[in-house]
Amino acid sequence: MPLTPDPSVIAKMAMFQGLEADDLRDVMGNARTRRVAQGTRIFSQGDPAETCYALIDGRVKIVQTGAEGEQMIVHFIGPGEMFGTLAVFTGGGYPADAEAVTDCVEISWSAATMTELMHRHPVVAINTLNILGRRLMQVQRRLREISNERVERRIARALLRLVEHAGRPVDGGTAIDFPLSRQDVAEITGTTLHTVSRTLSAWEERGIVELGRQKVTIRDPDTLTAIAEDLPGQAPATASVRGGSGG
Amino acid sequence: MPLTPDPSVIAKMAMFQGLEADDLRDVMGNARTRRVAQGTRIFSQGDPAETCYALIDGRVKIVQTGAEGEQMIVHFIGPGEMFGTLAVFTGGGYPADAEAVTDCVEISWSAATMTELMHRHPVVAINTLNILGRRLMQVQRRLREISNERVERRIARALLRLVEHAGRPVDGGTAIDFPLSRQDVAEITGTTLHTVSRTLSAWEERGIVELGRQKVTIRDPDTLTAIAEDLPGQAPATASVRGGSGG
DNA sequence: CGTAGTCTTGAATGACCTCAAACGCTGTGG
DNA sequence: CCACAGCGTTTGAGGTCATTCAAGACTACG
Numbered sequence: 001m002p003l004t005p006d007p008s009v010i011a012k013m014a015m016f017q018g019l020e021a022d023d024l025r026d027v028m029g030n031a032r033t034r035r036v037a038q039g040t041r042i043f044s045q046g047d048p049a050e051t052c053y054a055l056i057d058g059r060v061k062i063v064q065t066g067a068e069g070e071q072m073i074v075h076f077i078g079p080g081e082m083f084g085t086l087a088v089f090t091g092g093g094y095p096a097d098a099e100a101v102t103d104c105v106e107i108s109w110s111a112a113t114m115t116e117l118m119h120r121h122p123v124v125a126i127n128t129l130n131i132l133g134r135r136l137m138q139v140q141r142r143l144r145e146i147s148n149e150r151v152e153r154r155i156a157r158a159l160l161r162l163v164e165h166a167g168r169p170v171d172g173g174t175a176i177d178f179p180l181s182r183q184d185v186a187e188i189t190g191t192t193l194h195t196v197s198r199t200l201s202a203w204e205e206r207g208i209v210e211l212g213r214q215k216v217t218i219r220d221p222d223t224l225t226a227i228a229e230d231l232p233g234q235a236p237a238t239a240s241v242r243g244g245s246g247g
Numbered sequence: 248m249p250l251t252p253d254p255s256v257i258a259k260m261a262m263f264q265g266l267e268a269d270d271l272r273d274v275m276g277n278a279r280t281r282r283v284a285q286g287t288r289i290f291s292q293g294d295p296a297e298t299c300y301a302l303i304d305g306r307v308k309i310v311q312t313g314a315e316g317e318q319m320i321v322h323f324i325g326p327g328e329m330f331g332t333l334a335v336f337t338g339g340g341y342p343a344d345a346e347a348v349t350d351c352v353e354i355s356w357s358a359a360t361m362t363e364l365m366h367r368h369p370v371v372a373i374n375t376l377n378i379l380g381r382r383l384m385q386v387q388r389r390l391r392e393i394s395n396e397r398v399e400r401r402i403a404r405a406l407l408r409l410v411e412h413a414g415r416p417v418d419g420g421t422a423i424d425f426p427l428s429r430q431d432v433a434e435i436t437g438t439t440l441h442t443v444s445r446t447l448s449a450w451e452e453r454g455i456v457e458l459g460r461q462k463v464t465i466r467d468p469d470t471l472t473a474i475a476e477d478l479p480g481q482a483p484a485t486a487s488v489r490g491g492s493g494g
Numbered sequence: 495c496g497t498a499g500t501c502t503t504g505a506a507t508g509a510c511c512t513c514a515a516a517c518g519c520t521g522t523g524g
Numbered sequence: 525c526c527a528c529a530g531c532g533t534t535t536g537a538g539g540t541c542a543t544t545c546a547a548g549a550c551t552a553c554g
Contacts, residue, residue, distance in 0.1 A: 064387060067476070070395040074387050089373065090380040095387065118373055125372035126336065126365055129379065133337040136383045140311060140321050140342065143390050147437025148317040151542070182501065190394025195542060197502060213500065213551060229314075398510070429533065439511060444534060460519060460532065 009056055010107075013080050014131055018123040030113045034106055042084075042098040042106065049087030049094050051108045055079055058104025059166065059178040063187070064096040073187040075135070076101075076178075078166060085128065088114060101178045146190050154189040155199050156228035159209070163218055170217060172210075179214040256303055257354075260327050261378055265370040277360045281353055289331075289345040289353065296334030296341050298355045302326055305351030306413065306425040310434070311343040320434040322382070323348075323425075325413060332375065335361060348425045393437050401436040402446050403475035406456070410465055417464060419457075426461040 010016055010031075011024055019027070033056070036042060042053065045065055060077040074096055077083045087094045088111040109117075118125040145154060166177040182193040182200070189196070200216065203209045208224055210217040218224060225231070257263055257278075258271055266274070280303070283289060289300065292312055307324040321343055324330045334341045335358040356364075365372040392401055413424040429440040429447070436443070447463065450456045455471055457464040465471060472478070 064391050066391055066395060070391070072391040072394055074390075086380045086383060089376045090384060091377075095384045115373070119369045122366050122369040122372055125369055125376060126362070129336045129372060129376055130338075132376065132379050132383060133333045136333060136379060136386065137337060137342045139383065139386045139390060143321075143386060143393065143437075144311050144313055144317070144319040146390065146393055147319055148313060181499095190390075192543060193501080194503090194544085197500095198542095201502070211501090440533080441512085441535085442510065444532095448534070458533090 009080075013054060013082070015054065015082050015124065015127050017127055019121060023121060027109075027117065030117075031107050031109055034108070036100045036104040036106055038100055038103050040100045040104075042100060043094050045095065045097050046093040049084065049092065050111050052082065052085040052088045052111065052114050053098070053106050053108045054082045056105040056107055058100060058102045058106075060098050060104060060106075061101050061184075062096045062098055071187050072190065073184060074139075076162070076165065082128075082131065085114075086132065151189065151191045151195055152199055153228055153230065154191070155185060155196060156224050158185060158188045159216065159218060160221065160224060160228055163221070167218075173217045173219040174221070175215065175217045180216060181214045185216075256327075260301060260329070262301065262329050262371060262374050264374055266368060270368055274356075274364065277364075278354050278356055281355070283347045283351040283353055285347055285350050287347045287351075289347060290341050292342065292344050293340040296331065296339070297358050299329065299332040299335045299358060299361050300345070300353050300355045301329045303352040303354055305347060305349045305353075307345050307351060307353075308348050308431075309343045309345055318434050319437065320431060321386075323409070323412065329375075329378065332361075333379065398436065398438045398442055399446055400475055400477065401438070402432060402443060403471050405432060405435045406463065406465060407468065407471060407475055410468070414465075420464045420466040421468070422462065422464045427463060428461045432463075 010027060011019075016024065016027060036058070042060065043049075043051070055077050057079050060083060061073055062075040062077065062083060064072050064074050066072075075083075077098075083098060084094060118128070145157060149157075162176050162180070163174050167174040168177045169175075182196045185196045185200075186193045200209060200211055203224075204211050206223070208218070208220045210219055257275060258266075263271065263274060283305070289307065290296075290298070302324050304326050307330060308320055309322040309324065309330060311319050311321050313319075322330075324345075330345060331341060365375070392404060396404075409423050409427070410421050414421040415424045416422075429443045432443045432447075433440045447456060447458055450471075451458050453470070455465070455467045455474075457466055
């Protein structure tokens with residue numbers, strides 16, 4: 001993966017749809033491309049937001065930390081998606097950390113450049129509006145789910161969403177394209193790693209998933225969907241989730 | 248309140264900051280102003296998003312409904328704020344219902360008009376980006392809170408936020424400017440009206456709030472903040488509602 | 495082979511929900 | 525004016541899902 005990516009990569013990004021070839025060259029000229037090793041912190045919550053990013057390759061997780069250290073995974077970023085853009089327009093610091101969960105290639109622009117670009121090409125602003133709007137709708141849906149639904153169902157949903165977003169077909173199922181610990185799943189679904197572990201173990205026994213270290217493979221997406229949607233006929237054996245000794 | 252509002256009202260809106268007087272007249276010309284009675288449904292979840300709105304006067308609540316009827320109050324809209332804008336740019340229908348919780352005056356534009364306006368005046372798109380960005384940050388913070396925090400603290404936070412956003416000073420405290428039922432608070436905080444009722448009753452006994460039918464008055468915001476932030480020194484003493492910080 | 499990090503599993507507690515009933519405002523009509 | 529219905533609210537009792545505390549097992553890596 002070269003450090004000067006060809007413009008076609010940029011051209012495909014949702015953010016730059018509708019730009020002419022000339023403008024794309026302009027965009028490229030003002031951008032900075034960089035390799036980022038797995039585990040690198042790209043920016044930190046509270047840092048002044050001076051740069052906005054897009055991902056060429058790899059995966060980045062966006063993590064928000066509360067006053068007492070509780071963490072929540074807000075979003076996983078994949079190739080072609082922007083991140084860190086939000087804070088550039090709201091002023092103030094980044095609202096979360098960004099961390100590379102695999103080796104990545106990122107491209108970035110200064111806040112000033114991006115603002116200027118949007119003034120020159122309103123379509124970029126409108127594209128961004130579109131992306132941010134979708135993300136807002138997603139977060140709102142997730143908010144409702146977390147408020148009103150049981151943990152098991154939230155975990156099912158989270159896995160299905162991850163598969164949708166970062167699924168890689170493997171022998172006998174679909175795996176998730178990057179290291180994903182139980183703790184990660186807990187921070188997505190708003191629960192503890194213990195509950196996640198118990199739930200996944202129960203599912204493994206039923207042949208729905210296959211587990212590994214920082215790895216989950218979905219073997220039976222239909223049953224998982226049934227759990228997520230609470231469909232009849234695939235009633236989960238809830239008792240088995242609770243360590244075997246119900247009371 | 249006249250049905251042809253003077254342009255200064257529009258000029259003050261965050262969405263139209265930076266527009267010239269001429270442009271503002273243009274905006275006004277394409278807008279439609281309307282009175283809305285308390286309780287009116289302005290748009291419904293799933294309706295095709297053909298109009299975007301701003302509020303001149305009154306309060307509107309944005310409510311999302313899940314597949315099985317569970318509801319969640321996403322946002323309260325006050326004077327000068329826009330709503331229903333989101334869906335216009337993401338395509339698809341509105342992601343939630345909008346309902347007037349008081350008598351309102353709204354102003355609206357067709358989606359096409361608004362898009363055109365943004366192309367002519369990028370600053371409007373960038374302003375909208377700013378507003379939407381802030382809202383996204385708010386929702387993400389709320390998501391983390393709901394995931395990681397106990398109910399009592401979430402209720403405290405919700406009340407403080409409502410006071411901030413719609414507080415009206417009254418004799419011996421601050422009231423909230425519109426009818427707010429226990430059920431409403433439950434739908435904001437992701438709990439049940441029973442738990443809300445119990446919690447508020449306990450607080451009333453401690454003199455923190457004063458309760459009425461669809462009404463909450465904050466008498467002691469400091470203690471409420473202490474509960475919200477889990478500060479020392481204001482430890483709640485009631486048996487029925489959990490206090491302190493864990494174990 | 496030891497160390498550190500991830501994951502599993504058990505047992506006990508408890509926060510919150512669910513179910514159920516009754517209370518008290520508010521507005522309405524006799 | 526009072527009776528009555530409707531709605532929001534309060535309160536109790538019981539159940540359970542999920543957290544919390546506590547070990548221990550497994551995996552990767554030097």
